[in-house]
Amino acid sequence: MPTAVDPSTRPAPDRPSRAARDQDRTARRIRLLLAAAIVAAAFNLRPAVTSLGPxxxxxxxxxxxSATVAGLLTAVPSLCFALFGLAAPGLARRIGPAAVLTAGMGAVTAGLAARALAGSTAVFLLLSAVALAGIAVSNVLMPVIVKxxxxxxxxxxxxxYSMALSAGTAVAAALAVPLTAAxxxxxxxxxxxxxxSAAVGLALWLAVLAVGRDRGADPGAGSPAGAAEGERSLxxxxxxxxxxxxxxxxxxxxxxYATMGxxxxxYQDAGISAGESGVLLAVTMAISVPVSFALPSLAAARGDQRLFVVLLGGCGLVGYLGLAFAPAGAPWLWAVLAxxxxxxxxxxxxxxxxxxxxAAGVAKLSAFAQSLGYLISIPGPVLVGALYQGTGSxxxxxxxxxxxxxxxxxxxxLAGRARQIEDEV
Structure with a gap:
């Protein structure tokens, strides 16, 4: 006959210790802080550009x-994004991506504040370049931080990140004039x-570094030796x-950039009022806010992103054809498709x-793709303007x-296939 077991003598089920639970809660809080810092930084990566246009x-x-220098201002952002972005992986390898991004937000804050006090065109351009340099390294390192x-x-x-960036782009363009009046x-x-606004992002990233140091696991630390060597050899x-x-x-x-510019x-050349054409541009930028939030999750879940490449490209084809041949026929539809x-x-x-x-591979890929990509984009809006001036339509x-x-x-x-660059090189 089996002997009854006293419940009081049974071993208690394994439970995480209080220290382990506290550690998990702290880790979740740090991830939330990081997420908030990412959102704040992303929101401030375009107002330096889009607040200037209006x-x-x-x-x-x-x-x-002069008008020539003013035209140069439209090309300066892409040029700075391309040139300064190349320095981001090396800096991140030495002092860590979070520390570099914090410094980038500092440059954005200082550049925006100081250029508002500039007394000459040359100083204004120089201080704009300071802010754009901070944006450039942040552009490159944001995917690295996420990875x-x-x-x-x-x-x-x-x-x-994408939703916050789109929101910052739209908000700065829409509120530049009303805020100036206010x-x-x-x-x-x-x-x-x-x-x-940029100072809020800077404060959050300083908090990220401070919390990491307090816990003995500094998010600003550079890459491990093996990872750094792997990045250099890639x-x-x-x-x-x-x-x-x-x-x-x-x-x-x-x-x-051509669409935004x-x-x-x-629309105005098609007989639509300046006020309505501005609203239509705001619609074009605002539609990207919710889509930018949902699209990355959907794309990452598939592994292969070629379907989204075709869908978005198809929307652009229909939208551009509508703008070319019947801009006033369905202006809201063309704005949404663009x-x-x-x-x-x-x-x-x-x-x-x-x-x-x-993360090291992402850093190198991000710097390469964005720097070369921004260089490729520079002639486009200028050529669009030249064709318009030359043809009158x-x-x-x-x-x-x-x-x-x-x-x-x-x-x-080709880029959307489910593969990694490490397998190719």
């Missing part, structure tokens, strides 16, 4: 800026106010996927995070944007 005429008058600290949540966190009408105050130029992703990034940037003029086409940006960033196995300029979508989808189909 106030450019006032800035020109205030500084005595390193959220390896199991790449899609959702890139979705948060602070007294001075373009200096209207531009400088965005430094306060011959990115030998990867067909890296080249395809860089060209895809450049072509989608060409369409996005010229869409209101296209906005959906511009969502190729969060798709490209998602693919950067998925096409390399390690929008058939050729918008037709060019539609034609460029064909190679964009072609290289996107």
């Amino acid at each position: 106030l450019l005429e006032r800035v020109r008058d205030g500084l005595g800026m 390193r600290y959220f390896p199991d949540r790449v899609g959702p966190v890139i979705g948060l 602070v007294g009408g001075s373009w200096r105050a209207g531009l400088g106010i965005w430094a306060a 011959r990115i130029l030998r990867s067909p996927t890296a080249w395809a992703l860089a060209v895809f990034f450049g072509l989608q940037s060409t369409g996005a 010229w869409l209101p003029q296209i 906005g959906l086409s511009n969502c190729s940006f969060p798709l490209a960033i998602t693919m950067v995070g998925l096409r390399a196995r390690s 929008w058939y050729a300029p918008v037709g060019l944007l539609a034609v460029l979508l064909v190679p964009q989808m072609g290289v996107g189909l």
